[in-house]
Amino acid sequence: MTNFLKKYRFLMLRRLSQIGILVLYFSANAYGFKVLTGTLSSSLLFGVIPLSDPFAVMQMFAAGAILGADVLVGALIVLLFYASIGGRAFCSWVCPINMITDLANWLRRVLLLDKTEKKVWLGRSVRYKVIVLALILSAFTSVAAFEIVSPISMLHRGIVFGMGMGGAAVLSIFLFDLFAVKNGWCGHICPLGGFYSVASRLSIIRVKHNQPNCTLCMKCKDVCPEKHILSLIGKESGDVTSGECTNCGRCIEVCDDDALSFGIRNYINKNG
Ligand code: SF4
Ligand code: SF4
Known part of the structure; x- marks a missing residue:
């Protein structure tokens, strides 16, 4: 038992964190329990402290939106936390998609799919190109481009508000990571993970x-x-x-x- 706890201590804490955060959002929506309200893009902690996704804010800025002081302060708080302390911890301690990609990664190992992997055709720098693309598209379309298609937001909204395309997005990423590219979504494509990789270089x-x-x-x-x-x-x-x-x-x-x-x-x- 002690060995088990030692071997999975961070994994258990991360799941507790990821599921706990979802439960808090869900409770706010379903029962009015207002510890954490809103979405992963923009929230309020204890009804007072704003928390915003800095990458979403960058896209809104590129789209020409006029942003409120609370949104900007919220983005600054989140950015400062990860940039100075937590590193890219959003991905493994907060993001709900990580539970799906970890599962696909584990299954790959169990099914020995890694042994048959030949050549990875998708570069790890693609995520940084997607960041630039998202900002350019936001500027041209006047909407936060990645937020419209983000599987992270879809899954989060699906769980918290019970709607949307969360299931399809999750299944696509799971199958992609399982059969196409190891750590394909988080390690190669996701611009939010790429954003936090750049932002937290000095944490x-x-x-x-x-x-x-x-x-x-x-x-x-x-x-x-x-x-x-x-x-x-x-x-x-x-x-x-x-x-x-x-x-x-x-x-x-x-x-x-x-x-x-x-x-x-x-x-x-x-x-x-
Ligand atoms: S990302 Fe890799 S190096 Fe960093 S904590 Fe996880 S397993 Fe370790
Ligand atoms: S890379 Fe993207 S989807 Fe994966 S855990 Fe990080 S933010 Fe979530």
Whole structure:
């Protein structure tokens, strides 16, 4: 039991966080329990603190919308939190789509689909091009372009308000990640994940590698949704500095050798 808790501690906490946030939104809509009201794009915490999706706000700005002070303050609060502290934690601790893509990733491993994977035809930089495309389209169409088609918003609205195309969007992403490209949506396409990757490049909380403990089993790389960022494994001690790390903690959980842990970033010496 202790081993189980140790092996899945971050996974359980992340699910608690992701489901808990959905429950709070749902309770506000269904029962008037107003801890967290609104949507992932724009919310109010305790009826007072505004929280807005900074990427959605950027698109609205590009679309020419006149934004209220509360929306701008809300975007600033969220941006500052992830940029300075949490890193790309939105993806693994908040976003509901992550539960779907984690499931597809796990199934790929169980069905040994990774073993037969030959060549990934979709580059990881596509997500950054989608960011630019979303902003250009927003400017031309005068609407926040990605927000219209975002599966994250669709799933969130589907769960909280019980409507929309959430089911179809989720199924498409699940099948795409399962059969087409490993971590296809979150690791290659999603512009919101790309946005937080760029925004959180300098954040404080980092995965740390203690090289002398490493036995080169590579279990961390097997489970990491962005395994290219673990290039220091087995080579040197230091911080995982890439903004593409979602701070999911899976690499830490699967490491039996205590070679990985969460810690405070060493800004002076990048190799910790
Ligand atoms: S990459 Fe996008 S869909 Fe995936 S977890 Fe992050 S925000 Fe959600
Ligand atoms: S390096 Fe670790 S914490 Fe970061 S994304 Fe990969 S598995 Fe998650």
